[in-house]
Amino acid sequence: MNDPVPILSLKNVSRHFGSFRAVDGLSLEVGAGEIVGLLGPNGAGKTTTVKMLMGMIRQTSGDLSLFGMDCFSERSEVQKRVGFLPDEPNFQSHLRGIELLEFVGKVRGLSPEAITSHIDDVGDKLGLVDDLGEFASNYSKGMRKKLAFLMATVHKPDLLIMDEPTNGLDPVATRSFLELVHRCVSGGSGVLYSTHLLDQAEKVCHRCVVMNRGQLVAEGTVEELKKASGVDSLEEVFFAVTGVGERSDV
Amino acid sequence: MSERDGRKKGEVVIALIGLVWFRFRHMTGWLGKVYPSHREPTRPRHTKGSAFFLLMGSLFLIQGFFLTHQMIKAYAERSLSLRENAVALNDFRYSSLLSKSANWPGMTDEEIRNDVEALIRFSEFDREDIGLAPLTAGEVVRQYREAGLSGFVNYEAFSKGKVTLRDFEGGNRVRLSRLLGMIFLGLLVALLFMPMAIRQKNLAATSDHQEWLFSLPIKESELLAGTFLSSVIVRPLAYLILWPLLTNLLIASGEFVLVAAIMGIVLTLLISVAITGLEIFLDTWMRARAPAILLKNAQMIFSMLGLLAFYAVLAACFAGSSSFPWVNWLAQRFPGRLGGPVGEVMLSGMAGLTGVGVVAALFFGLGGCTLAGRFMKTGWLSGNSQHSANRGLGDKSLRGGSLLKFEGLLLLRDRTLAMQVILVPIMIVGYQVLINPAMVQSITAAGICALAYSCGTYASLMTAPQLLVSEARGVWMIYNLPVAVAAYFRRRETLWRSVSTGLAVILVVVMILVSGDFQVTEIWRYLMTLLGVWVMGRVVSGIVLGKPQMPDVASGEMPRLAPGRMYGAMFFAGIFGALLWQGMFWPLVSSLVVFWFLGVAIWQRREISFNYLMEPVEEEPPSWGVDDGLWSVVVFLVAQVIVTVIGSLSGGVSGGLILVSFVVGGLVAFGFARLRQRQKAIPLPDFPDDGDQVGGSRLALEILLAASLCLAAGIGWTLVLETGIFGGADGGPGSEWSPMGLILLAVVAAPILEELLFRGFMCRTMLGFWSKRNAILGSALIFAIVHPGTSFPPVFLLGIGTAVLYFRSRSVVPGMILHALYNLGIVGWALWS
Structure with a gap:
């Protein structure tokens, strides 16, 4: 996992909303077979970064590329190799889970058998198979997350971009979910894992990038980060580098 | 105990006032400061709508008072x-x-x-x-x-x-006021039903501000009362609908003015109570207990009721030629009392209505409150987790599907949409038949075509915003698919346009069968109707879908669409409809071609703008495209028609009027083009740098050469037309033209204005998306098609000539000279022969 080929690369990327700088000069890379945690307090610019990577919004300046292609102008080409799990997946009101999955699979050119085996495998592990006949707009948050994960991984993507992936999942589902993510990575996929759950990031991520107010404030493996800040846990690192929520002497 | 109750009473009153105020602020979009500042870009969601309703209501009231x-x-x-x-x-x-x-x-x-x-x-x-x-x-x-x-x-x-x-007739002012009144009244009646047709706009929805309300330290029963009360009081539609009736009463009731006022307020509140009760019933009870499918159907039914009411009001108003059908209705129901003062007649009618209102309010209000009270105990915010009815895959196996299946499912399951697309046109026709049965017996091909075209285009108009609305929650999915966003929307638009055209086909066939009137000579008109629906469908959807913005992915709210675009689209669709009704063949063909181009061009632009759907603050960078030039041509034509129509009101269409309308139309279009340039604040597309530029004597020679070529073609074509093989030439300038006027139009006004417009703006903007060759051919085609139909071949050639000269000289002047020479030659030939 040393010096992996970067499949995701951000160079000096900024995104402003009027005078507000949501992302400000961010650079980062994700290589194949690597889970990179994107950490930061609320409003740090994580979701904006993810949206830019998905070609939903355009950067104000800088370069974003996935597999060497531009995220915005070559979005449809890029998306052939990317899976995306948004923080709050919502679905069209009039479709059942199974129909949405079928639709996504079809558009991606998968055979019905491939979709079925994906459901049998991943859907079963997440415990969603029984609910796939229901309208997706009636799903609970956790179920929506599971369905979105099924949809994001149906084509075995080379890069998985996830925004607060375990938000809304119960502990059992979280465990199977993390196993599935590890399986993807061992198959050679890269993962960008945006979260504010530090203990999870510490367990899952090979490398972490900490953002605050749109800027990158720390980067490295968890061990490197701890060493650099001279503290014992990622949580301490987080407080040290973001400078927020500093502990008062209780 | 009693002391505590006393203190509680004050708190309750404050809480209730607070809730009413909160709801009012939420409704009018003044809640901005409650939300964090980073949501500012998408904040003013309600303001526009509220302003619209306030404006509409005020107009309605003024109209009410006046009439x-x-x-x-x-x-x-x-x-x-x-x-x-x-x-x-x-x-x-x-x-x-x-x-x-x-x-x-x-x-x-x-x-x-x-x-x-x-x-x-x-x-x-x-x-x-x-x-x-x-x-x-x-x-x-x-x-x-x-x-x-x-x-x-x-x-x-x-x-x-x-x-x-x-019997009450009035001048134009009264008629306009009446027309406005009919539309407002219909809309308001329809809107009264709408809250029940819309998902998640309700008491129990788990939207952020409602959750916030429930986190306040207020007793559940007080919260229920407060929310109920605020729903009842802060319901502007009820007031807007009833107040014109009340103004009738107040003016008419003389000594009973106080009784009338009190009765009106009571009736307004009663209606509000009944609606709120119904809403609670639907939103709370159904959401919590009934199968999801039932709620969807109920929403569809209310949406349909709203539309039915809208068209019923319109149809009744038109039939009674009054925007106050209730006045007639009341007067006719009380014939014995006609001798009495009108105020008394209306008062007794109102008293009856109030009686009905009391019963409805009691039934729905109490029912709604009781249900809401029960569900508060079992969990007010249990929300829409109900899904047991459809749980499980059952024996549904995974079968091969397709995009078409997905789109078809969306179309079929979205009942509101299906109802709007399929039922509404039938309802419109049905009401007309009901009110005016003679219409069916005497319906002509023109009538059939106009109705079928309107219904088909309406269906396209309705599906266009629905396209985004149905995608609003899942639009992130499309961004994750390996397809271009615009291509995805275009496919769905094409499918739904096919439905619209199919609807027009059915209506044409049914109306021909019912009226028993089919004429072979009118087949072209039926064909034009169907082509019109197909072509205009793309234009209206393109216009309506311009610059939409999706809200935050997470929120799943509806995208914002500009109502102005809907009206604009209706206007342009109306142009073709009017031509169809008039049966003007060549203008129909020309506009069909222009609108077809426009549809293609608009959707070309959507290819870019859909990439910015998710941008909360930014729009796509300005650029020039084929649509810019086409819009200016449409403006040119529309302005000409308007000036001609206005000018001809005081007499016939004279040569002088045509000259004036041409010049005015040209100047308006030129002004429009300049305005676009200022708006976009970017230079027009560059000329292609292919070393093709010429000047001096070479250019003069080319102008002369082109002029003789075009003139030869023009005179040759005139001779061909004179043989009569195409059924004779167009009317052409009549005898009312003075030679001076004709020369002014053909040799001075037309070359200057048309060259500025067709070459200087249209051909140039086409370079934004098209190659030089396509820009030359495209601009020449549009140039030729908007001229009288039979002069197409030479004018097309002239268009090519002037466009080539424009590119070779990078100036519109050589084209103007060529154009003037050609026109001089043709006019001279016509005058001479």
Whole structure:
């Protein structure tokens, strides 16, 4: 996992909303077979970064590329190799889970058998198979997350971009979910894992990038980060580098 | 205990006031500061809508005051002062008739007629003045012979006058006011039903501000009461709908003004209570207990009721030629009281309505409250987790699907949409038939085509925003698919446009069958109708979908669409509809081509703009495209038509008027083009740098060469037309043209304005998306197609010539010279021959 080929690369990327700088000069890379945690307090610019990577919004300046292609102008080409799990997946009101999955699979050119085996495998592990006949707009948050994960991984993507992936999942589902993510990575996929759950990031991520107010404030493996800040846990690192929520002497 | 209760009472009042205020602020979009500042870009969601309703309501009220005052005055003058006399005189005539009729058996018709006429003369009463039911001697004799005296001596026949507010006519101001009133009233009635047709706009929805409310330290029952109360009070639609009626009452009721005012307020509140109760029932009970499918159907039904009400009001208003159908309705329901003051008649009608209102409010209000109270105990915010009815895959196996299947499912399952697309046109036609049955028997091909075209285009217009609305929650998915966003939307638009065209086909066939009127010579019109629906569908959807913005992915809210774009699209669709109705063949063909180009061009632009769907603050960078030039041409044509129509009001269409409308149209279009340039603040696309530029004597030579070539083609074509193989030439400039006027138009105005527009702006902007060759051919085609149909070939050639010169000289002047030379030659030839 040393010096992996970067499949995701951000160079000096900024995104402003009027005078507000949501992302400000961010650079980062994700290589194949690597889970990179994107950490930061609320409003740090994580979701904006993810949206830019998905070609939903355009950067104000800088370069974003996935597999060497531009995220915005070559979005449809890029998306052939990317899976995306948004923080709050919502679905069209009039479709059942199974129909949405079928639709996504079809558009991606998968055979019905491939979709079925994906459901049998991943859907079963997440415990969603029984609910796939229901309208997706009636799903609970956790179920929506599971369905979105099924949809994001149906084509075995080379890069998985996830925004607060375990938000809304119960502990059992979280465990199977993390196993599935590890399986993807061992198959050679890269993962960008945006979260504010530090203990999870510490367990899952090979490398972490900490953002605050749109800027990158720390980067490295968890061990490197701890060493650099001279503290014992990622949580301490987080407080040290973001400078927020500093502990008062209780 | 009692002390605690006393303190609680004050708190309750404060809480209730707070809730009402909160709801008011939420409704009017003044809640901005409650949300964190980073949500600012998408914040002013409600403001535009609220402003729209306030404006609409105010217009409605003004219209109500204005019309009511005039109507009541006319009514009062005609009925109050004359009614008593009329009734007294009728009594007199009736009793005289009865006393005379004893002598009638055995008398001849002539003798009876003389008798009756003497009686009418004796009464010295002019029926025309008071508009009484006609009483002629001939009619009396006829009815007497047919059924004996009892057959016509029905007191009602005499006493039931024909003075109703229907007779009330007015000037243009009144008619415009009435038309506005009809539309506003219909919309408002429809909107009253809408809250129940919209998902997640309700008491129990788990939206952020409602959750915030429930986190306040207020007792559940107080919260329920407060929310209920605020829903009842802060419901502007109820007031807007009823207040014009109330103004009628207040003006008319004279001494009962206070009673009328109180009754109006009570009725407004009652309606509000009933609607709120219904809403709670739907939103709370159904969401929590009923299968999801039931809620969806109920929402569809309410959406349909709203539309039904809208069209019912419109149809009733048109039939009664009044925007106040209730006035007629009340007056007709109380014929015996027609002699009384109009205010009393209306008051008694209102009293009846209030009675119904009380029952409805009690039933729905109490029912809704009881249900809401019960569900508060079992979990108010249990929300929409109900899904057991459809749980499980069952025996549904994974079968091969396709995009078409996905799109078809969305279309079929979205009941509101299906209903709007398929049922609404049928409803519109149905209402017209109901109100005016003679229409069906006498329907012409023009009528069939206009109706089918309107319904088909309406369906396209409705599906366009629905396209985004149905995707709003899942739009992130599309961004994760390996397809271009615009291509995805275009596919769905094409599918739904096919549905619209299919609907038009069905309507044409059904109406032909019903009317039994099919003419082979009208086949072109039917074809134009279907082509029109197909072509305009793309234009209207392209216009409507311009610059939409999706809200935050997470929120799943609806995208914002500009109502102005809907009206704009309706206007442009109306142009083709008017031409279809008039049956103008060549203008139809030209506009079909122009609109087809426009549709393609608009969707070309959507290829770019859809990439910015998710941008909360930014729009796509400005660019020039084929659509810019086409818009200016459309403006050119529309402005010409408007000036010609206005000018011809005072007389016929003269040569001078055509000259004026051409110049005005050209200047307006030129102004429009300049305005676009200022708006976009970027230079026009560059000329292609292909070393093709020439100047000096070479250019002069080329102009002369092109002019002789075009002129030869033009005169040759004129000779061909004169042989009559194309059924004769167009009318051309008539005798009312003075040679000077013709030369001014053809040699001065046309070359300058058309070159500026077609080459200087249209051809140039086409370079934004098209190659030089396509820009030359495309601009020449549009240039030729908007000219009179039979002159197409030489004008097309001229268009190519001027466009080539434009690129070679990088100036519009050589083109102007060529254009002027050509026109001079043709006009000279025409005058000479």
